[in-house]
Amino acid sequence: MWSSPFITTPSSVSQIMLRVLIALIPGIALYVWYFGPAILVSIALASITALATEAVMLKLRQRPLKPFLTDNSALITGWLLALSIPALAPWWLVVVGTAFGIAVAKHLYGGLGNNPFNPAMVGYAVLIVSFPAHMTHWLTPHPLGDIVLTFSEQMNYMFNGVLPAGLTLDALTMATPLDTLKTQLHLGLAANDIRDMPIYGRLAGKGSEMVSIGFAIGGLYLIYTRVINWLIPAVFLGALFVISGTFHLLDPVHYVTPMFHWFAGAAMLGAFFIYTDPVGGATTFKGRIIYASGAALITYLIRAFGGFPDGIAFAALLMNICVPLIDIWTQPRVFGKKGGGK
Amino acid sequence: MRQLHKFHGGVHPPTHKEESTRTPIAQAAIPSKLVIPLHQHVGNRAVPVVQVGERVLKGQIIGRPDGRLSSAVHASTSGTVSAIEMQVVAHHSGLPDLCVTLIPDGKDEWIAHSGVDYKQTPHTELRHILRQAGIVGLGGAVFPSDMKSYSNKHKIKTLVLNGAECEPYITCDDLLMRERAADILRGAEVLRELLYAEEVLIGIEDNKPEAIAAMRQAVQDDKHQFMEVIAVPTLYPGGGAKQLIRVLTGIEVAAGVRSTEMGTQCFNVATAYCVWRAITFGEPLLSRIVTVTGNVDRPQNYEVLLGTPVSELVKQAGNKPDTNRHIMGGPMMGVDLPSGAVGVTKATNCIIEASPALFPPPPPALPCIRCTRCADVCPADLQPQELYWFAKARDFGKTQEYSLFDCIECGACAYVCPSQIPLVQYYRFAKSEIWQREQEHQAAEIARERHEFRVLRLEREKQEKAERLAQKERAAVAAKPVAPTPAPALADPNADPDDTLQMRIDAAVARAKEQVAATEPPKNTDALTPQQQAEIAEIEARRAKFHEIASHAGADDESPKQS
Numbered sequence: 053m054w055s056s057p058f059i060t061t062p063s064s065v066s067q068i069m070l071r072v073l074i075a076l077i078p079g080i081a082l083y084v085w086y087f088g089p090a091i092l093v094s095i096a097l098a099s100i101t102a103l104a105t106e107a108v109m110l111k112l113r114q115r116p117l118k119p120f121l122t123d124n125s126a127l128i129t130g131w132l133l134a135l136s137i138p139a140l141a142p143w144w145l146v147v148v149g150t151a152f153g154i155a156v157a158k159h160l161y162g163g164l165g166n167n168p169f170n171p172a173m174v175g176y177a178v179l180i181v182s183f184p185a186h187m188t189h190w191l192t193p194h195p196l197g198d199i200v201l202t203f204s205e206q207m208n209y210m211f212n213g214v215l216p217a218g219l220t221l222d223a224l225t226m227a228t229p230l231d232t233l234k235t236q237l238h239l240g241l242a243a244n245d246i247r248d249m250p251i252y253g254r255l256a257g258k259g260s261e262m263v264s265i266g267f268a269i270g271g272l273y274l275i276y277t278r279v280i281n282w283l284i285p286a287v288f289l290g291a292l293f294v295i296s297g298t299f300h301l302l303d304p305v306h307y308v309t310p311m312f313h314w315f316a317g318a319a320m321l322g323a324f325f326i327y328t329d330p331v332g333g334a335t336t337f338k339g340r341i342i343y344a345s346g347a348a349l350i351t352y353l354i355r356a357f358g359g360f361p362d363g364i365a366f367a368a369l370l371m372n373i374c375v376p377l378i379d380i381w382t383q384p385r386v387f388g389k390k391g392g393g394k
Numbered sequence: 395m396r397q398l399h400k401f402h403g404g405v406h407p408p409t410h411k412e413e414s415t416r417t418p419i420a421q422a423a424i425p426s427k428l429v430i431p432l433h434q435h436v437g438n439r440a441v442p443v444v445q446v447g448e449r450v451l452k453g454q455i456i457g458r459p460d461g462r463l464s465s466a467v468h469a470s471t472s473g474t475v476s477a478i479e480m481q482v483v484a485h486h487s488g489l490p491d492l493c494v495t496l497i498p499d500g501k502d503e504w505i506a507h508s509g510v511d512y513k514q515t516p517h518t519e520l521r522h523i524l525r526q527a528g529i530v531g532l533g534g535a536v537f538p539s540d541m542k543s544y545s546n547k548h549k550i551k552t553l554v555l556n557g558a559e560c561e562p563y564i565t566c567d568d569l570l571m572r573e574r575a576a577d578i579l580r581g582a583e584v585l586r587e588l589l590y591a592e593e594v595l596i597g598i599e600d601n602k603p604e605a606i607a608a609m610r611q612a613v614q615d616d617k618h619q620f621m622e623v624i625a626v627p628t629l630y631p632g633g634g635a636k637q638l639i640r641v642l643t644g645i646e647v648a649a650g651v652r653s654t655e656m657g658t659q660c661f662n663v664a665t666a667y668c669v670w671r672a673i674t675f676g677e678p679l680l681s682r683i684v685t686v687t688g689n690v691d692r693p694q695n696y697e698v699l700l701g702t703p704v705s706e707l708v709k710q711a712g713n714k715p716d717t718n719r720h721i722m723g724g725p726m727m728g729v730d731l732p733s734g735a736v737g738v739t740k741a742t743n744c745i746i747e748a749s750p751a752l753f754p755p756p757p758p759a760l761p762c763i764r765c766t767r768c769a770d771v772c773p774a775d776l777q778p779q780e781l782y783w784f785a786k787a788r789d790f791g792k793t794q795e796y797s798l799f800d801c802i803e804c805g806a807c808a809y810v811c812p813s814q815i816p817l818v819q820y821y822r823f824a825k826s827e828i829w830q831r832e833q834e835h836q837a838a839e840i841a842r843e844r845h846e847f848r849v850l851r852l853e854r855e856k857q858e859k860a861e862r863l864a865q866k867e868r869a870a871v872a873a874k875p876v877a878p879t880p881a882p883a884l885a886d887p888n889a890d891p892d893d894t895l896q897m898r899i900d901a902a903v904a905r906a907k908e909q910v911a912a913t914e915p916p917k918n919t920d921a922l923t924p925q926q927q928a929e930i931a932e933i934e935a936r937r938a939k940f941h942e943i944a945s946h947a948g949a950d951d952e953s954p955k956q957s
Contacts, residue, residue: 055486055819057805058725058753059407059562063767063812065760119760165761165813281766330765335779379780386797387402387636387774388648 065164069124071279072325075270076131079321082266083135086193086259090139090206094146098130101150109159125164129153132172132325136318136365137179138190140201140225143210145186149175169372170329173365180360189225193259196251199223229257230317231361233308242305247312256316264320271324280328283337284344288323289314291348299356307356322351322364332372338382339375347371396624399644401637403771404629405806407562407726409601414565414685414693419573421697422684422710428470428496428701429737430456431483435530436537437463442494448475451505453678456494459525465538466528469496470680470699472503484704484722484736486729493737496701507676512584517544520588520673527672528679528740533567533635533662534723536741539669542661543588545654552643553591554660555582557598557605558626558633561724564744566683567663569695571598571605575612578663581670583618589659593620595642596663599632600625630726631804635660637773649774649800664743684738686711688721688746698738705734708747721746725753726805760813768807768817774800778807782817785824790831793824801825853906860902 083091106126110117130150137146153175161167180187194200201209201216201224208214215221227235229251236246246252255261274280292313299307313319318326327333327347334343347367354363433439440457444450450469457467477495485491512520525540533556555578559567571578582594598606609623626632626641636647639658647653653660661669664683671677680700684707687693691712698707704720705713720731722742738745768778776797784792801821808817 054719054730054755055816055822056721056723056725056727056729056803057808057818058721058728058730058748059809060756060814061810061812063810064757064814065763065812068763068765068812119758123760125763163761165763281770330763333764335764335766335769335777383777383796384775386648386776386800387640388646388651388800389797 065125066123068279069128071274071277072128073124073131075274075279076135076267076325078269079263079266080135082263083139086195086262087139087191088194088201088206089203090191090201090210091134093207093210094134094137094139094141095131097143098134098146098150099127101147102126102130102154105151105154106159109155109163113159113163115163120164123164126154126158129158129171129175132321133175135321136172136176137187138225140189140191140206140209140221141186142213145179145183149179152178165331168332168375170326170332170368173326173368176365177369180365188227188231189221190228192224192226193257195258196226197224226251228317228361229260230355233312233316234355234361237306243308244304247308255314256312260317261315264315267320267324271320274324274328280324281340283340284327284333285323287341287344288327288348289319291345292319292352295349295352296356299352313352313355317355317362318364319351322347322368326364326368327371329368332368332375334375334378334382336379336382336384338384339378342378342382343371343375346374396622396642397644398624398626399641401632401640401773402775403769403773403806404632404637405771405809406628407630407809409628410563410687411565411568411601414563414687414695415568417692417694419569419683419695419697420710422699422702422707424471424498424500424502424699425702425706426498427476427703428473428498428699429481429703429735430467430470430494430496430701431481431485431737431739432457432467432492432494433483434467434536434700434739434741435465435528436535437461437465437541439492440464440467442478442492444469444475444478444494446475446478449473449499450475450496451503453505453507453680455526455678456496459538463538463541464525465530465540466526466678467494468528468678468680468700469494470701471496471498472501473498482732482736484729484731484739484742488732494701507678509672509674509676512587512673515673517588520584523673523676524669527668527677529665529668529672530679530740531662532664532668532682532740532743533633534727534741534743535635536739539661539665542659543585543669545589545591545659548654549657550589550591550654550659551593551657552639552659553582553586553589553594554635554639554642554658555594555596555663555666556633556635556638556660557596557602557609557663558638559602560599560628560630560633561726561728561744562630563687563746564685564724565687566685566695566743568602568605569685570664570667570683571602572608574667575605575608576616577670578667579609579612579616579618579621580674581666581668582621582661582663584669584673585659585661585666586620591620591659593622594618596621596623597626597638597642598623599628601628630806631773631802634773634802634804636802649797679740682738682740682742684742685744686747687744689714689717689749689752690747698742700739701737703735703737704731704742704745707738708734708745711747713747714749716749716751717747718750719748719753721748721753726809727803756814756816759815762811762813762815765812767810767812771806771810773804773806774802776801778817781824782815782820785820788827790824790828793821794828798824798828849909853909856906857899857903860899864899 103126107117110120133149134146153171157169157171157174158167205216233246251258253261271285275282293310296313297310300309327344334340350367350370351363354360354366438460441460443458444456452472454469455466456469459466473496476497480490481493483491521540529539530536557567557571586594596609606625613621613623631637639660640646645656645658647656668679681697683695684698685695686708694711720734721728722731723729723744762779764779772778780796781793781798803818805818
């Protein structure tokens with residue numbers, strides 16, 4: 053006998069994940085517009101690696117291939133990782149990161165739904181620790197660069213490591229806006245003066261700020277279609293605003309504006325696509341507030357005082373660790389049991 | 395305008411109510427046979443009082459209530475009892491139960507019956523009438539109404555009349571309210587008097603405007619001054635008693651708490667209708683309105699004799715060949731009936747004929763991704779994803795820590811789950827495992843007590859035997875005081891015989907004690923983790939609750955008059 057309920061909504065994991073992929077497209081489009089098509093190659097590489105690793109791991113774990121290969125979750129891991137690392141990098145960088153994320157962070161912990169850590173962020177952490185040099189060469193946005201590589205020239209570098217004669221990698225890439233800010237502050241420049249440098253735009257880094265806006269638009273689409281809950285992005289951005297705003301008000305010479313923090317680095321990607329990953333995230337209302345504000349605090353501390361230019365990935369991993377405890381602490385009261393009464 | 399309250403969560407499944415509301419309630423034909431289960435209510439099964447071969451009249455009691463929490467069962471029409479035997483019944487357990495099979499004679503001949511004027515009748519007498527008329531909650535819970543219709547020590551402010559009918563497909567209460575509003579309200583007035591309630595709030599979901607209008611009209615026509623018909627938002631499971639009480643009064647009745655303790659009581663509209671018929675006309679509960687819908691040609695509501703085989707009922711609505719199962723109740727909480735041969739019971743509000751096209755089997759479940767859509771819709775504010783996790787891991791202590799027994803099994807969580815996990819099945823599994831464990835625990839407790847008693851008895855017997863022996867020897871010694879023949883029995887002739895005896899007795903006692911110590915099993919209550927202790931405490935608390943409910947039950951009721 054079959055037991056109730058006999059009806060379900062037509063929603064599926066695969067559809068939810070597909071919507072997340074769709075929501076990434078505005079950001080990716082702006083990325084291509086400002087930085088060229090190299091990112092598309094990274095994403096393609098990451099997708100193939102993700103699906104291949106997923107298939108191998110499923111085979112090893114003796115799990116059915118079809119339902120898990122079509123759930124689109126591996127693709128999200130691949131895309132997020134590709135978007136988190138420099139686009140103009142040797143092909144194996146994104147492959148190693150994605151494969152590690154899927155094989156170790158996801159499948160060794162039990163596969164879909166069982167990974168305590170965000171696989172893409174684990175992949176990112178492995179890459180930035182193992183290959184820091186490759187992780188610092190970010191493409192210069194088109195409005196700034198004197199030289200723009202053609203697509204085939206980019207391919208040639210990614211797969212053969214060969215740049216056109218007379219060009220060095222340094223001429224084509226630059227440090228990220230967050231990185232530059234950190235270095236210049238160390239050199240004793242005031243935040244305001246640094247912001248006047250040509251790499252900065254109206255909000256944060258030229259080009260990258262627009263990509264952030266693209267991710268924010270995608271994120272709003274996810275909230276609108278109820279794929280993600282508004283709470284985590286709202287609390288994360290709110291907390292980041294308050295923390296960075298406080299520092300900025302107290303010491304504007306050394307601390308940049310909240311807007312800068314919002315639109316620099318991976319803040320928008322984190323707010324809408326990384327911290328909202330349900331698997332490793334907090335599940336209760338209060339828990340999500342703690343989770344998102346904790347992530348904002350760690351992100352800010354790493355950005356302002358830490359050794360890495362951005363803190364989104366490490367904040368995600370550190371908060372992932374805390375989730376079981378947060379969830380236990382913040383269980384909501386059950387119907388009819390006000391004030392803990394029985 | 396009354397201030398309505400909200401409950402957490404809820405879902406909006408497609409209602410499918412239009413199909414069966416286009417025509418008025420029809421009288422279902424008297425079937426070729428009636429299969430009437432003797433256990434159609436919460437509490438003890440009714441005891442059969444008829445013989446095989448006996449002719450019975452319509453309305454005659456065929457099963458008398460047994461014990462306080464029980465209800466009578468009647469012959470739904472006149473005819474001959476052809477069997478009293480175990481048969482498959484319409485119940486989610488799928489287990490057979492004792493049924494009376496009745497072959498109707500087609501005369502539909504009533505037993506002599508008459509009603510009373512409820513205003514002139516003592517309340518205990520009214521409750522007795524309800525009990526003997528087999529009136530139970532017709533919303534599906536089938537709790538004996540006589541047991542619910544006294545206020546006991548608690549002051550009841552609000553009587554909630556449940557006409558919400560939130561489950562998809564079901565329209566039996568809707569049609570009943572449209573067609574028989576006046577009698578429903580009169581029944582509600584009787585219940586209000588029994589409960590000394592100050593007000594009657596009638597909650598109807600706002601997708602039933604005709605029913606709301608009819609009920610409002612009836613309130614006006616009969617000048618019911620304590621009654622108010624309130625349209626509540628359509629939101630599943632807003633028709634759950636706890637949810638409706640919450641929406642109408644703001645009161646939250648926690649699991650394990652009786653609503654009367656919070657000053658409210660809730661009855662289904664169909665129950666109120668039957669209360670009126672039973673009190674005023676002496677008509678026992680012989681039939682009920684059943685929605686027949688789904689994969690049939692003419693979805694419709696029927697007034698159906700209790701015991702009518704489901705297959706005979708659905709035939710009247712034109713059942714289609716590709717039907718593969720009968721669902722009793724709605725698609726959210728209904729029961730997949732084991733067979734079409736089962737009889738309609740007091741709990742049968744709806745029969746949905748299901749086909750693979752109408753109710754496609756769910757796709758294979760994927761792992762939980764902790765998206766918490768289930769928690770977002772849970773009306774009991776639970777964390778279904780955690781309950782699932784612990785139930786799957788068979789960590790039943792944890793499921794109780796996460797309030798498993800507050801789950802009302804409404805199915806909203808499984809309805810929205812993107813991984814298509816049959817969540818409610820996991821909760822039912824966990825609950826049954828816990829009940830099972832509790833029973834085993836109780837059985838073990840009884841066994842342990844028995845064993846301890848036996849050991850004590852053996853010890854006592856040994857001691858008595860030793861004493862008897864000692865006395866005998868003492869008597870023997872006393873009998874031959876002057877003839878000190880060499881006594882081989884005594885090891886030391888110089889020893890005082892009394893001392894030896896005392897030593898023997900002591901030794902016997904010590905041996906017995908040792909044996910007790912050796913045979914006593916280690917108590918399973920030693921060296922428990924705090925979690926297990928909490929579990930046991932909770933189980934004990936629940937048992938205490940049951941005892942309390944049982945002891946309160948019928949506290950001001952008369953002792954059952956059974957002849």
